[in-house]
Amino acid sequence: MKPVGPMPLQQARQPDEFFEKLLNIFHKAEKNVKTTPEYYYKIAGYTICLKFAGTALIPHITQALEHLKIQKCNDVNLTIYLWDNKSTKTTIPSPPWSNYDYKERGMINGFNNNKFATTYDINARMLSMLNKEAKLALYWTKDVKQFPYYTRASPLRDILYWWSKTNKLQMLHSASVGVPQGGVLLVGKGGSGKSTTAISCINSNFSYAGDDYCLMTSDPIPMIYSLYNSAKLNFDSIKRFPNALNCVNNKNFAKNNEKAVLFIHKLKSVKISSSFPVKALLLPCVSNKKETSIEKISSATGLQALAPSSIFQLPGATQDDFLNISNLVRKTPSYVLKLGSDFDSIPYKISELIKRI
Amino acid sequence: METTKNYRINTPTVVQETIDGEAVIIDFITGSYFSLNDVGTYIWNLIEKKVYSSYIIKKVSSKYRGEEDYIASSINLFIEEILKENLIVLSEDCTKIEDKLENENKAEFKKPELKKYSDMQELLLLDPIHEADETGWPNAAATS
Numbered sequence: 001m002k003p004v005g006p007m008p009l010q011q012a013r014q015p016d017e018f019f020e021k022l023l024n025i026f027h028k029a030e031k032n033v034k035t036t037p038e039y040y041y042k043i044a045g046y047t048i049c050l051k052f053a054g055t056a057l058i059p060h061i062t063q064a065l066e067h068l069k070i071q072k073c074n075d076v077n078l079t080i081y082l083w084d085n086k087s088t089k090t091t092i093p094s095p096p097w098s099n100y101d102y103k104e105r106g107m108i109n110g111f112n113n114n115k116f117a118t119t120y121d122i123n124a125r126m127l128s129m130l131n132k133e134a135k136l137a138l139y140w141t142k143d144v145k146q147f148p149y150y151t152r153a154s155p156l157r158d159i160l161y162w163w164s165k166t167n168k169l170q171m172l173h174s175a176s177v178g179v180p181q182g183g184v185l186l187v188g189k190g191g192s193g194k195s196t197t198a199i200s201c202i203n204s205n206f207s208y209a210g211d212d213y214c215l216m217t218s219d220p221i222p223m224i225y226s227l228y229n230s231a232k233l234n235f236d237s238i239k240r241f242p243n244a245l246n247c248v249n250n251k252n253f254a255k256n257n258e259k260a261v262l263f264i265h266k267l268k269s270v271k272i273s274s275s276f277p278v279k280a281l282l283l284p285c286v287s288n289k290k291e292t293s294i295e296k297i298s299s300a301t302g303l304q305a306l307a308p309s310s311i312f313q314l315p316g317a318t319q320d321d322f323l324n325i326s327n328l329v330r331k332t333p334s335y336v337l338k339l340g341s342d343f344d345s346i347p348y349k350i351s352e353l354i355k356r357i
Numbered sequence: 358m359e360t361t362k363n364y365r366i367n368t369p370t371v372v373q374e375t376i377d378g379e380a381v382i383i384d385f386i387t388g389s390y391f392s393l394n395d396v397g398t399y400i401w402n403l404i405e406k407k408v409y410s411s412y413i414i415k416k417v418s419s420k421y422r423g424e425e426d427y428i429a430s431s432i433n434l435f436i437e438e439i440l441k442e443n444l445i446v447l448s449e450d451c452t453k454i455e456d457k458l459e460n461e462n463k464a465e466f467k468k469p470e471l472k473k474y475s476d477m478q479e480l481l482l483l484d485p486i487h488e489a490d491e492t493g494w495p496n497a498a499a500t501s
């Protein structure tokens with residue numbers, strides 16, 4: 001049985017000390033490279049600043065956020081410091097935790113509390129750490145060349161998730177498309193057709209708000225806020241959208257057995273929206289018919305499609321996340337989107353639904 | 358189900374919401390999630406209110422139409438099932454609810470059903486055993 005009571009003082013101070021140490025190393029990295037670009041973004045009405053030491057990380061981080069970029073601004077809600085060891089010729093100390101302290105979703109035992117949130121992604125070899133009180137975050141890797149291809153599609157996800165919670169925003173695992181009057185969340189587990197449905201709408205009157213993750217508030221009315229303009233499609237899906245092939249980031253995706261990562265902002269004439277009201281939850285599923293159809297389903301089914309896949313991906317998710325998502329589902333009708341083989345009919349059917357609700 | 362044993366929802370590990378008469382339950386430890394049919398949800402909501410076990414069968418029998426023994430045995434099996442899944446645990450703290458037993462317009466009793474989904478469990482798996490480099494930072498295992 002684990003001992004109860006206050007954490008030993010030495011252990012309690014560790015996240016503070018470690019964060020401070022790393023921030024000092026970032027400043028050393030800045031001095032080494034002499035190139036310290038800053039990027040500003042507006043996410044859900046809040047300004048975020050990314051400060052890079054050197055340029056090695058920039059192509060991996062900024063493309064997915066390009067559609068939210070703004071001019072430099074003083075009213076910053078979150079500052080993230082990003083660097084890698086290799087290009088900045090710095091090193092960081094050994095982790096102040098043991099091998100036994102790595103938990104699910106990369107969380108670090110003892111480094112996640114009311115003030116700090118910390119994950120280490122062993123596959124991508126990157127550290128994310130947020131000081132919630134100071135609204136400062138660190139994003140470090142040894143060598144950017146070790147990044148898996150998919151990290152470009154949803155960069156800084158852990159940091160943005162923790163930060164969004166401090167601002168009463170809820171991150172969802174969902175795609176989203178809409179028109180100014182309102183849009184839909186495309187929900188369900190991987191392979192259900194969310195990305196394909198979202199991409200099929202981009203040549204119509206719809207705006208694109210995301211493929212994998214977005215932010216949400218449900219009071220007073222459900223609203224969605226775009227996070228990434230990326231999309232990930234498997235080989236069979238992307239063949240259906242030849243225009244999209246031009247904006248694939250990982251050109252050798254088929255050869256490498258990867259999903260194609262696209263940045264939608266590179267497609268001319270495609271609208272990307274930063275936010276819109278949510279009118280419905282749609283659960284895509286493949287049908288064996290030509291025409292696409294939509295049928296009402298229970299809210300419980302909608303909750304089941306949205307909540308687990310959101311919650312189990314988010315490091316440190318708690319009951320609050322589930323309650324937030326439930327609140328959204330209570331306010332938003334749920335439908336199954338039976339996808340037909342005629343892809344042109346998909347945006348039309350969704351548009352009809354939005355007008356009807 | 359021994360009517361002398363009482364139960365409660367296994368919070369905070371287990372979270373749940375009942376929407377329009379259907380319960381959706383999530384287990385944060387195992388990564389499994391569950392849904393209940395209407396009868397299962399009714400029983401679940403009684404447990405959520407920490408109703409005495411001895412009262413659950415009476416409440417269900419008053420709400421649903423069916424053979425008493427069949428109702429009792431179905432409820433017992435259901436309780437065993439959700440107990441086995443660690444969705445509920447024993448509790449000493451129970452309440453007696455005062456609302457009257459419903460006897461009018463009974464719906465037909467259907468066996469309470471628990472559906473389990475485990476497709477998200479892999480998201481909670483720990484990373485495979487890894488090595489650390491000379492600075493102590495882990496590398497992914499060679500097979501991953």
